[in-house]
Amino acid sequence: MSVTTRPVPQVRIAPPSFKRPLIMTLASLVLGSIFVLLAPADQQTTFVFNLGDTLVALPDWVVSSRLAATGFALAALACSAIAWPINTRRGSLFFPAVGVGFFLVMSFLSWVGADEVLPVTGLLQGSLLLAVPLVFGAMAGVLSERAGVININIEGQLLVGAFLGAVVGSLLANAYLGLLAAPVAGALMGLLLAVFATRYFVDQVVVGVVLNVLAVGLTGFLYSRFLTEDADLWNNPEVLPTIAVPVLSEIPILGPILFDQNVIVYLMYVVVVAVQVALFKTRWGLRLRSVGEHPEAADSVGIRVNRTRFRAVVLAGAVAGLGGAFFTLGSVGAFGREMTAGNGFIALAAVIFGRWNPIGALAAALLFGFADNLQNVLSIIGSPIPSQFLLMLPYVVTILAVVGLVGKVRAPGADGIPFKKS
Amino acid sequence: MRLELRGITKRFGDLVANDDISVTFEPGQIHALLGENGAGKSTLMNVLYGLLTPDAGEIYVDGEPVVFGDPAGAIEAGIGMVHQHFMLVPVFSVAENVELGAESVGAFGFLKAQSAADAVRRVSSEYGLEVDPNAIVEDLPVGIQQRVEIIKALTREAECLILDEPTAVLTPQETDELLTIIRGLRDAGKTIVMITHKLREVREAADVITVIRRGRVVAESVSPQTSQSQLAALMVGRDVSLVVDKPEAAVGDEVLSVSELSVYDVTGRALVDSVSFQVRAGEVLCIAGVQGNGQSELVEALVGLHERSSGAVSLGEVRIDGASTKRILDMGVGYVPEDREHDGLVGSFPLAHNMVLDSINEQPWSRFGLIDYAKINKHGADLIEQFDVRARSADVLAATLSGGNKQKVVLAREMSRSLRVLIASQPTRGLDVGSIEFVHRQIIEARQSGVAVIVVSTELDEVYALADRIAVMYAGTIAGIVDPGISRDDLGLLMAGAVAS
Numbered sequence: 049m050s051v052t053t054r055p056v057p058q059v060r061i062a063p064p065s066f067k068r069p070l071i072m073t074l075a076s077l078v079l080g081s082i083f084v085l086l087a088p089a090d091q092q093t094t095f096v097f098n099l100g101d102t103l104v105a106l107p108d109w110v111v112s113s114r115l116a117a118t119g120f121a122l123a124a125l126a127c128s129a130i131a132w133p134i135n136t137r138r139g140s141l142f143f144p145a146v147g148v149g150f151f152l153v154m155s156f157l158s159w160v161g162a163d164e165v166l167p168v169t170g171l172l173q174g175s176l177l178l179a180v181p182l183v184f185g186a187m188a189g190v191l192s193e194r195a196g197v198i199n200i201n202i203e204g205q206l207l208v209g210a211f212l213g214a215v216v217g218s219l220l221a222n223a224y225l226g227l228l229a230a231p232v233a234g235a236l237m238g239l240l241l242a243v244f245a246t247r248y249f250v251d252q253v254v255v256g257v258v259l260n261v262l263a264v265g266l267t268g269f270l271y272s273r274f275l276t277e278d279a280d281l282w283n284n285p286e287v288l289p290t291i292a293v294p295v296l297s298e299i300p301i302l303g304p305i306l307f308d309q310n311v312i313v314y315l316m317y318v319v320v321v322a323v324q325v326a327l328f329k330t331r332w333g334l335r336l337r338s339v340g341e342h343p344e345a346a347d348s349v350g351i352r353v354n355r356t357r358f359r360a361v362v363l364a365g366a367v368a369g370l371g372g373a374f375f376t377l378g379s380v381g382a383f384g385r386e387m388t389a390g391n392g393f394i395a396l397a398a399v400i401f402g403r404w405n406p407i408g409a410l411a412a413a414l415l416f417g418f419a420d421n422l423q424n425v426l427s428i429i430g431s432p433i434p435s436q437f438l439l440m441l442p443y444v445v446t447i448l449a450v451v452g453l454v455g456k457v458r459a460p461g462a463d464g465i466p467f468k469k470s
Numbered sequence: 471m472r473l474e475l476r477g478i479t480k481r482f483g484d485l486v487a488n489d490d491i492s493v494t495f496e497p498g499q500i501h502a503l504l505g506e507n508g509a510g511k512s513t514l515m516n517v518l519y520g521l522l523t524p525d526a527g528e529i530y531v532d533g534e535p536v537v538f539g540d541p542a543g544a545i546e547a548g549i550g551m552v553h554q555h556f557m558l559v560p561v562f563s564v565a566e567n568v569e570l571g572a573e574s575v576g577a578f579g580f581l582k583a584q585s586a587a588d589a590v591r592r593v594s595s596e597y598g599l600e601v602d603p604n605a606i607v608e609d610l611p612v613g614i615q616q617r618v619e620i621i622k623a624l625t626r627e628a629e630c631l632i633l634d635e636p637t638a639v640l641t642p643q644e645t646d647e648l649l650t651i652i653r654g655l656r657d658a659g660k661t662i663v664m665i666t667h668k669l670r671e672v673r674e675a676a677d678v679i680t681v682i683r684r685g686r687v688v689a690e691s692v693s694p695q696t697s698q699s700q701l702a703a704l705m706v707g708r709d710v711s712l713v714v715d716k717p718e719a720a721v722g723d724e725v726l727s728v729s730e731l732s733v734y735d736v737t738g739r740a741l742v743d744s745v746s747f748q749v750r751a752g753e754v755l756c757i758a759g760v761q762g763n764g765q766s767e768l769v770e771a772l773v774g775l776h777e778r779s780s781g782a783v784s785l786g787e788v789r790i791d792g793a794s795t796k797r798i799l800d801m802g803v804g805y806v807p808e809d810r811e812h813d814g815l816v817g818s819f820p821l822a823h824n825m826v827l828d829s830i831n832e833q834p835w836s837r838f839g840l841i842d843y844a845k846i847n848k849h850g851a852d853l854i855e856q857f858d859v860r861a862r863s864a865d866v867l868a869a870t871l872s873g874g875n876k877q878k879v880v881l882a883r884e885m886s887r888s889l890r891v892l893i894a895s896q897p898t899r900g901l902d903v904g905s906i907e908f909v910h911r912q913i914i915e916a917r918q919s920g921v922a923v924i925v926v927s928t929e930l931d932e933v934y935a936l937a938d939r940i941a942v943m944y945a946g947t948i949a950g951i952v953d954p955g956i957s958r959d960d961l962g963l964l965m966a967g968a969v970a971s
Contacts (some may be wrong), residue, residue, distance in 0.1 A: 328579070331573040335571075337562075338562070341562070342559040345558055349545065349572070352540075368708055
């Protein structure tokens with residue numbers, strides 16, 4: 049018996065699955081054909097790009113509905129064709145998927161906008177506004193789940209932030225002071241979650257759900273006891289004014305969307321960048337991620353796991369609370385019962401869709417905001433689709449995104465697992 | 471660094487894990503702490519590393535008394551630990567893992583991009599521990615991951631290095647490399663503590679040996695020249711036979727035939743790559759190999775527990791690939807899973823119920839969908855007797871048993887059916903020597919009764935004790951099927967990816 053050495057064998061890889069490019073191609077073909085066939089050949093679709101004062105006024109784009117629908121459908125098909133050759137184990141189908149999605153939406157708009165005026169820039173601006181609470185919620189989710197605590201409580205944190213922001217803003221007659229109060233409310237909510245999750249090791253999902261019920265009950269009670277009794281005193285905050293950033297706000301299309309907003313939107317940009325940089329470039333972020341991935345390893349090098357988690361969850365609460373203020377101080381100007389309407393859960397979906405990454409979660413939140421606003425705009429211009437189906441749109445997009453398009457995502461290794469020392 | 475433990479006692483409830491243990495570790499020495507699983511070695515080291523607080527006793531560093539409330543204190547005092555289950559974050563890079571907890575930062579806590587990688591390179595070259603600082607840890611082989619653990623300790627200026635079962639997951643060749651590294655560190659004046667139950671390595675590497683049994687020091691300053699059987703006797707407390715009585719094999723017909731079996735993970739990577747072999751009645755086929763080379767997945771695929779597999783598995787004339795696990799077991803396959811706590815038993819069920827888990831829906835245990843508890847309890851009591859399970863009664867919850875007794879329950883259940891094939895995955899991992907003897911005897915008994923037996927094991931001693939033929943797995947393939955007459959060195963080479971010729 050003798051033995052000879054041989055080189056390390058290459059790990060064999062199963063042939064790549066053609067499921068995803070196939071789905072993209074079929075979606076382009078089927079949906080594209082539907083839009084093209086339904087788009088009337090004898091009507092025009094008007095795309096409007098102007099909004100507010102910009103340096104260059106863009107002309108409206110008037111085009112034959114069927115021609116536009118066909119062009120965009122073909123573009124979507126081209127994107128799906130690109131997906132085939134790069135569908136290897138290493139290649140990412142991200143950009144082709146985005147292309148297919150974008151052009152199919154444009155093709156769809158060409159059809160439903162036949163004989164109508166489609167405010168493209170307005171559609172996008174509204175999407176951003178609807179996405180603001182989602183983005184804050186998603187950042188809260190990223191912060192706490194990266195540290196290993198599942199945050200079902202985002203909804204409740206948004207709600208108490210919206211409530212306290214409105215009340216303080218109204219009582220002190222200053223929206224900016226209300227804006228300071230909102231994160232405090234969220235942080236207190238996060239504090240409760242943190243105590244139960246990291247000190248008493250209660251199941252994190254159960255605590256989150258219970259705390260959501262608490263938030264609804266508490267704000268609901270105070271709302272009917274005080275806010276409806278004397279609305280002028282308790283529930284009449286001024287709305288935060290929009291501040292146009294000089295020069296930047298005059299860029300065509302992008303300017304009015306991004307740089308002619310109130311202070312919460314600008315804070316959102318800061319928060320997203322800050323979370324991204326802090327998580328991946330600082331000692332704080334490295335430690336936070338280590339307790340979410342492998343708490344025993346963190347513990348063995350002297351990092352205090354539960355303290356790190358505790359602080360991350362409280363901070364997450366503050367971020368979500370700040371986002372909640374957008375419901376009251378940033379848009380409506382008054383608190384309403386259960387006004388967050390499930391946004392916290394959609395934010396959680398954005399966290400997963402964005403693969404626990406701040407930038408990814410931002411993109412996901414923007415997509416969900418777009419779906420929501422598309423439904424708004426279509427019901428205003430009167431689309432051929434029944435409004436009930438339009439109302440479903442944001443949720444359908446959320447489910448499809450989380451179930452189908454996410455691919456293989458991996459949550460932080462110890463997400464939701466309490467860390468108890470023996 | 472001279473490290474001294476005096477009178478360390480640590481209790482967990484009624485169990486005294488460490489009972490008045492005193493031992494001194496000298497600089498420039500490799501000190502082996504020898505003892506069986508459950509003897510209290512790891513508890514002692516966790517006390518030393520500040521992970522556990524002792525109920526009594528003191529620790530002295532260079533003569534000064536110290537108290538470690540947490541690992542940070544131990545690290546500060548110059549103690550580094552290489553855990554049996556590596557304390558590395560799998561998705562972090564080598565450099566990130568090394569710097570974690572001791573990061574060098576600039577303004578606002580920003581990490582300094584290169585300093586961690588530089589520290590890794592510096593220690594690598596100083597002690598000859600080669601590793602790429604930017605590699606992601608989960609992509610590295612375990613031998614290299616262990617190196618990262620050692621580097622982690624050395625960058626923290628550890629003067630005393632504790633290695634907990636360092637060779638458990640290594641090939642014989644990797645073990646040799648590790649021992650060379652450890653000797654180098656010793657010669658550089660470090661204090662090395664090696665916790666292990668492997669006699670061979672202790673004799674090869676240690677300068678001095680302390681033997682621990684049931685939480686007490688039973689022998690100190692033992693010379694590494696002591697014979698293996700003497701060390702084993704010290705460790706267990708009685709004379710042990712290191713060989714299993716094994717009559718000549720009476721090999722019959724081919725029972726299980728595996729042809730081109732592949733198993734894939736979720737990303738489509740082949741974990742088992744086109745494996746073929748046959749097992750005949752009355753023989754033991756041992757599947758040897760370093761942990762993580764596809765053995766677990768192979769066994770799971772055989773009993774229908776893996777979703778993504780291709781290839782053919784036949785039991786006699788019948789194809790069983792794609793069949794449900796229930797059907798495969800009903801056809802006479804006995805399965806002792808690798809993780810007995812998790813897959814072999816329901817911890818919160820009494821022993822009697824665990825004994826009939828796989829046949830609860832059949833007569834005589836149930837009729838018309840109603841369970842006959844009297845019969846089940848009688849059956850359980852009989853098996854407890856027959857398999858020498860140390861438990862008060864069949865009503866005891868499975869979770870409360872020791873590892874050895876749990877394994878006896880699993881074996882009792884599987885072997886009380888009429889079997890054609892017995893598949894046992896890591897059947898003696900973590901068991902005490904007495905239980906190991908028992909399990910080995912049962913496996914040989916099954917073989918004598920004409921069952922085709924497959925044993926997956928990473929322990930070479932076990933492979934040599936049981937095997938009629940040895941199949942060595944490496945990187946998902948079978949590197950060779952060899953006769954048990956093969957030398958340890960050659961077997962080690964096969965486990966490291968050489969080919970048999």
